[in-house]
Amino acid sequence: MKTQHKSGLHPRNRHQAPYDFDALCQRTPELRPFVFINEHGTQTLDFADPAAVKTLNRALLALHYGIQHWDLPPGYLCPPIPGRVDYLHRVADLLAESAGKVPTGKGVRVLDIGVGANCIYPLLGAREYGWRFVGSDIDPVSVKAANLLASSNGLASQIACRHQSDPKQIFRGIVGPRERFALTLCNPPFHASLAEASKGSERKLRNLGKAVAGAPVLNFGGQKAELWCEGGEAAFLAAMIGQSKEVASQCLWFSSLVSKKENLPAARKALAQAGASEVRVIDMAQGNKVSRILAWSFLDAANRADWWSARID
Template identity: 30%
Template sequence: MDSDKNMYKKDVDFTELASQDAEFKNILKPNGQVDFSDPESVQQLTKSLLKRDFGLKLDLPPDRLCPAVPNRLNYLLWIQDLLDTSTPTPSLDDTHDPTRPVIGLDVGTGASAIYPLLGCSHYPTWRFACTDTDPHSFTFARKNITQNNLSNRVRLLQTEPDGPLLPLDDLGLDTIDFTLTNPPFFTSPADLIASASLKSRPPSSVCTGAPSEMVTPGGETAFVARMIAESIPLGQRVRWFTAQLGKLGSVSTVIKELKEKGVKNWAVGELVQGRTKRWVVGWSWVGWRPAVRVARGAVGVAGGDLPFPSEAVAVKVVVEAEKVGRRVDEAVAGLGGKWKWDADGGVGVGFVARNTWSRAARRKGGGMEEEGDEMAFGFRIYVRGVPKEEKKPAETEVVVRWLKGDDSVLFESFCGMIKRKVEAQ
């Protein structure tokens, strides 16, 4: 997660945690390890991490899922990267703006309400809406939100199993920034048992989840397919719809569904924490495109399931960066759209309403945009020196980052135009 420090990049030091938290010290084994087959020990690890690292208090029933804090934080960090690199108000870089208000919807928040708790603690300007269908989990979720003084930042709604997954109107929300969910993995109790029997080694931690948290008709892919269907009428009311998947094979099924429904902007990520690996998929009906490292960050996912790369090296030339920058500035300024160039930093951001650079566009009368035209294609251009190799002349490269739009052919055409303009002088 490049945009924010992941405090759990290294394994948790249990000895250190025990020295800081007496309740955790009481459950630590003599060899300095946690008994992950014991539900109380697993719960205490989660409670102690939340207390030490986020100042949060958690109460959980013994018969509901106990969330692993590092894995949940990883999902939120990926969403942060997704939002930061696809903002409707792009700057000259993709840095995180800690003052930007953000609203997220947690579908199936569970007894812990872990995502709103973590999100509100980690991001002071984030707010959440949460749903759950299970009355028992809902009661504990409300308690956890209340006892952490987050009632003014978290809105709860108990929903029905056959009701909408994304009830924005019932929550009184017009627009939000993202949705997140950990859908049940399994299609039936038999599927759950069969999956466990196929594992080559025992699970790393005991599972206390109720059937409503583990099983849903059709499994996680059917659950996400419902979300995709509901996302269509919501459209641009939600910047990013996201879901975490527990099975690698589910990724291709979900991407196929997205393509069939006409989605042109999606992202696939991979969350790895110790032995646990999960995959995250996001899709948007808005044309703001995330960075490659966010949208194509899943190892082992088929290339056809990944979105078109949003970044390309347009050209490399043996010319000083300052001269290349002037050529880029002149070329883009002549297109007639919106263009801001920082000569000192060697970076610029621009928007055009349509293709105004190709011969075909000129024959059709393409030219300066008229007042009121939508800036349908957005881009960021970097001009920077390439690390010099021995016995080779110094080079400058021009990298084009696709910021906005649905037409990959237009993006490639723009990169080709930049290449020609830089090389022609």
């Protein structure tokens, strides 16, 4: 297994520098009330405030990616933009290994497993690389909201989100028998229970210097299916790896974020048992937060290179 060690954000990531709050507020004036000068004399906002975080996201998407319409149903997951787009840049490099260069355009089809109401990977991937996306989710509200975001931003021809009616299935019922995808993405639920998710939010608030009293407010929101599932991240990864065998020839690379490093050994074992021909672990870092992408393919190097000439658009 090859492990790539990266420090900081990807070189193509637009968010290398601190946020330019003046430019963000100029593009999205509703951000202005949330911005203040801290004790170090720099502009910032309260990252423990869900309204502030959501408005920041709206401003970032508008300023840097031309996403003019972005909102969420109350209580749904509000993702950090720099980290999400970093995932896309890293896997774009993975595709470039067999394509000869970073592939762009609608001929590159990507499946986002658990697209969420925020639709963040399809929106960013469509804007950064022109890719075409299918998003899946077990929550019909998320599917409706994601499709609305796609159409509101003129991307209905590039983004189509589908409801997964069987929560135990990941690919079956979503991937058609003749469909082919260059890549799958996933940000799996990483907690095993609501109690565990709440404790994680408490730690986050403490790290942000906020006292915790009673049930914490999740500053990034999140519904049950977005934050936790039975068995947590490890169980979800095991299911995804096992079920990926069913569509092994229909996808060039499968991938998932892995937030807990201790889940990698079991995932490696499962991939070996599944017969994956290539496995990668790609490290990512944003400030003090470290995570990684687990990627695997059932195709050998020659077949991965042939993929681009034989793909069905």
